[in-house]
Amino acid sequence: MRVAAIVPAAGRGERLGPGTPKALRLLGGVPLLVHAVRALSSARLVDLVVVAGPPEGEAEVRALLDAHDVAAEVRVVAGGETRQESVRRALDVLPADVAGVLVHDAARPLAPSDLADDVAQALIAGVTAVIPVMPVTDTIKRVDVSGHVLQTLPRAELVAVQTPQGFARSVLAEAHDAAALDGFEGTDDASLVERLGVPVQTVAGYDDAFKVTRPGDLAHAETVLRRRLERRDR
Numbered sequence: 001m002r003v004a005a006i007v008p009a010a011g012r013g014e015r016l017g018p019g020t021p022k023a024l025r026l027l028g029g030v031p032l033l034v035h036a037v038r039a040l041s042s043a044r045l046v047d048l049v050v051v052a053g054p055p056e057g058e059a060e061v062r063a064l065l066d067a068h069d070v071a072a073e074v075r076v077v078a079g080g081e082t083r084q085e086s087v088r089r090a091l092d093v094l095p096a097d098v099a100g101v102l103v104h105d106a107a108r109p110l111a112p113s114d115l116a117d118d119v120a121q122a123l124i125a126g127v128t129a130v131i132p133v134m135p136v137t138d139t140i141k142r143v144d145v146s147g148h149v150l151q152t153l154p155r156a157e158l159v160a161v162q163t164p165q166g167f168a169r170s171v172l173a174e175a176h177d178a179a180a181l182d183g184f185e186g187t188d189d190a191s192l193v194e195r196l197g198v199p200v201q202t203v204a205g206y207d208d209a210f211k212v213t214r215p216g217d218l219a220h221a222e223t224v225l226r227r228r229l230e231r232r233d234r
């Protein structure tokens with residue numbers, strides 16, 4: 001089964017603060033996007049990466065990827081107004097023989113290659129949809145618009161969801177078509193697949209697959225990267 005990875009990277013990174021688009025911000029001197037693409041392209045089971053970059057930034061993204069060493073074949077398309085639209089545009093350019101797709105946020109630069117292989121392996125074993133999850137440590141409540149608590153959710157039943165998420169290509173394409181038709185916007189790809197009634201399996205996530213959203217996350221990423229490099233040099 002040929003497995004490709006899609007990397008939505010067209011967000012502005014508003015919560016990270018003013019500056020370059022988040023995917024192009026530096027971590028250890030290397031853009032977040034390059035970290036993410038490198039990890040995917042060193043995964044054993046991934047042989048093509050399609051990046052949905054900032055619109056109008058396609059040439060810059062192409063040049064960046066060419067300037068940094070990346071193992072697998074990488075294509076670049078212009079992303080859209082929403083994450084969902086960015087994924088859809090990348091899906092549209094996948095070669096016909098790609099049967100499995102991983103979708104991975106550029107904003108998760110330190111997600112290890114092993115996680116991509118775990119997810120791809122599940123697809124190869126015949127699973128239709130698979131997502132990495134982590135236990136939740138905070139108590140999570142539902143609140144109304146004025147901030148009043150409606151409900152405390154049972155924490156043992158909750159998980160935090162990461163990427164890469166993996167899907168049979170035909171099912172992911174069908175899910176995106178259906179969502180576009182209904183005007184449904186999800187915050188991840190699995191939520192679109194769930195709407196089709198397709199079961200979604202989970203695999204264990206990794207601490208290092210955390211998302212860089214706010215400035216503190218970038219500082220944390222710098223620390224994790226430094227420790228990783230120190231371990232490697234020892």
Ligand code: CTP
Pocket residue numbers: 007008009010011012013014015016022023052079080081082083084086087105106107108211212213
């Ligand atoms: N993304 C995308 N196209 C968009 C919006 C988001 O490809 N129109 C991508 C981001 O580049 C990121 C991933 O989706 O890799 C997850 O989104 P998020 O963490 O929300 O990133 P941003 O949208 O860039 O950040 P913010 O919401 O703070 O502006």
Ligand code: MG
Pocket residue numbers: 011
């Ligand atoms: Mg966003």
